Amino acid sequence: MMTKKMRIAIVGCGDIAGFTAMFARLNRNIVMTACCDVSRERAEAFSRRHGIAQVFTDYAKMLANAPLDAVYLAVPHNLHFEMMQLAIAAGRHILVEKPFTRLQAEGIEIVQMAENAGVKVAVNYQYRYDAGCFRLARAVQSGQIGEVRHARINIPWHREPNYFEMSTWHKSMAQAGGGTLITQGSHFLDVTLWACGSHPAHAIGMTAQRVFKSVEVEDLAMGILELENGALIELCSSMATASEQATSIEIYGSKGTAIYTDHPWPRVRFIGIRVKAEAVPILGLHALQRSIEGFRRWVDGGNPHLVTGRESLPVLAAVEAIYRSARSGKREPVEAGKISI
Numbered sequence: 001m002m003t004k005k006m007r008i009a010i011v012g013c014g015d016i017a018g019f020t021a022m023f024a025r026l027n028r029n030i031v032m033t034a035c036c037d038v039s040r041e042r043a044e045a046f047s048r049r050h051g052i053a054q055v056f057t058d059y060a061k062m063l064a065n066a067p068l069d070a071v072y073l074a075v076p077h078n079l080h081f082e083m084m085q086l087a088i089a090a091g092r093h094i095l096v097e098k099p100f101t102r103l104q105a106e107g108i109e110i111v112q113m114a115e116n117a118g119v120k121v122a123v124n125y126q127y128r129y130d131a132g133c134f135r136l137a138r139a140v141q142s143g144q145i146g147e148v149r150h151a152r153i154n155i156p157w158h159r160e161p162n163y164f165e166m167s168t169w170h171k172s173m174a175q176a177g178g179g180t181l182i183t184q185g186s187h188f189l190d191v192t193l194w195a196c197g198s199h200p201a202h203a204i205g206m207t208a209q210r211v212f213k214s215v216e217v218e219d220l221a222m223g224i225l226e227l228e229n230g231a232l233i234e235l236c237s238s239m240a241t242a243s244e245q246a247t248s249i250e251i252y253g254s255k256g257t258a259i260y261t262d263h264p265w266p267r268v269r270f271i272g273i274r275v276k277a278e279a280v281p282i283l284g285l286h287a288l289q290r291s292i293e294g295f296r297r298w299v300d301g302g303n304p305h306l307v308t309g310r311e312s313l314p315v316l317a318a319v320e321a322i323y324r325s326a327r328s329g330k331r332e333p334v335e336a337g338k339i340s341i
Contacts, residue, residue: 006296007067008095009034011059011083012074013046014167016097020072020124021050023289030296034066059083063090070299073097076169077177081106084121088113093120095295095305099186100312102177104320104335111309122295122305123312125190129290131280132266133188136249136258137195138278145253145273148196150232152250153188155180159239164215171215179217181207182319185237189225190307190315191260192249198227199314200334205322210240223322225334235322 006029010017013035024030034054037043043055056062063071063086070093073083080101087094088110100123101107114121127133139145157180169175176183193200203225207218219240225233246263256273260266266287268277282297284290291305298305317334325332 005029005031006069006299007031007033008070008072009036009062009066009068010046010050010052010072010074011036011062013037013039013042014074017046017072017074018049019288020074020292021046021052023284023286023292025050026289027293027296029300030292033068034062036062060086063087063092068092070095070295076175077102077182078169078175081110084110085113088117088119088121091117091119093295093299095122095124095292097124098190098312099123099177099182099319100309100316104313104316107309107313107316111313114309120298120305121309122298123307123309124288124291125187125307125312125315126287126291127187127191128194128306129280129282129284129294130191130262130266130287132260132262132268133191133249133287134280135277136251136260136268137191139258139268139270139275140195140251140253141197142278144255144275145251145258145270146255147253148198148229148231149252149254151192151196151234151252152248153185153192153233153235153237154248155185155188155237156241156245156247157184157239158241158244159212159219161212163239164212171217173216176217178319178323179207179215179221180219180237180239181221181223181322184239185221185235186315186319188247188249189233189235189318190312192233192251193227193314193318194311195249195251196227196229196231196233198229198231200225200233200318200321201228202226202331202333203318203321203325204331205325207323207326212240221322221326223325225318225322
C-alpha cells in the first residue's frame with residue numbers, strides 16, 4: 001500500500017495528455033512530478049501549464065532520476081512496447097493510452113513481463129468508466145437482457161486534415177498500426193466485448209480510404225465478429241462522415257435490448273425489459289477522470305483498473321483479425337489463444 005500521493009510522470013505532451021493532466025490536477029491524491037517529450041519546447045510549455053516541476057526529453061533518464069510511482073504514456077502506438085518494457089524494468093506502474101500495443105504479440109509479452117515483475121499496467125480505454133457504457137455492460141453481464149444474440153456498433157466520426165498534419169504519425173501504418181478502427185473503433189469494441197463476456201473467435205472485415213487518400217491508414221472500417229458463444233457483433237468505425245454524429249452500441253438479447261448513445265450526453269436505454277441500472281463506482285465529471293482515479297486506486301492496493309493489460313488483449317486480437325481479413329478477403333480466426341485471457 002502507498003503511504004503518500006501517487007507520483008506520476010506524463011510522457012508525450014500532446015492533446016490527450018493535456019486532458020489527463022487537467023484531471024490529475026483535480027485529484028488531491030495524485031502529484032505530477034515530471035513530464036517528458038522529444039520536444040523540449042513542448043515539454044516546458046506543458047510543465048508551466050500544469051505546474052510540473054521536472055522536464056525531460058530523455059525517457060530513460062526520467063525513469064532513472066525522477067521521483068515516480070507510475071508513468072502515463074501518451075505517445076505514438078509503435079513506442080508503447082519499448083517504453084513499457086523500460087518502465088517495467090524500472091518498477092514503475094503504467095497507464096498507457098489505447099491501443100495497448102501496436103501488435104498483439106507485443107501486448108502478450110508486456111502482460112507476461114509485468115505480471116512476473118509485479119508491475120501494474122492499465123490501458124486507458126476510458127469508456128468502460130463512461131456512465132452509459134458502464135450501465136449497459138453491467139446490465140448485459142448480469143443477464144438482465146437475456147442471452148446475447150447480436151450487437152451493433154456505429155462510430156460516425158469526423159476528422160479534419162489537421163488530424164494527420166498536426167500528428168503525422170497518425171498517417172503511418174508502421175507507427176499507428178492502423179486508422180479509425182484501432183484508434184477510435186477499438187474503444188467501443190472493447191466495451192461491447194466486455195459487456196458480452198465472450199472472446200472473439202472469427203472476423204470478417206473491410207477497410208477503405210474515402211476521404212484521406214494520401215495516408216497509409218484507413219478512414220473507414222467495417223467488420224463482423226463471431227464470438228465463442230455464437231453471438232455476432234457488427235462494427236462500423238469512420239472518421240469520414242461529413243459531420244460528427246452520435247456513437248451508438250446496440251446489444252440484442254433474448255429478453256430485451258440495450259442501446260447506448262453518447263449524444264447529447266452518455267446514456268443507455270432498455271427496450272422490452274426493466275433494468276436495475278448500476279452506477280460507475282468512481283465519482284467524477286468525465287470518464288477519463290474516473291479512469292485515472294481507477295488506476296490510482298489500483299496502484300494504492302485497491303481493486304484492479306477496469307482495463308488491465310490482460311483485459312485489453314481480446315480487443316487487440318479482434319482488431320488484428322479484422323485488419324487481416326480486410327487484406328486477405330477471407331474469414332479469419334481471432335488468434336487469442338497464445339495466452340490465457
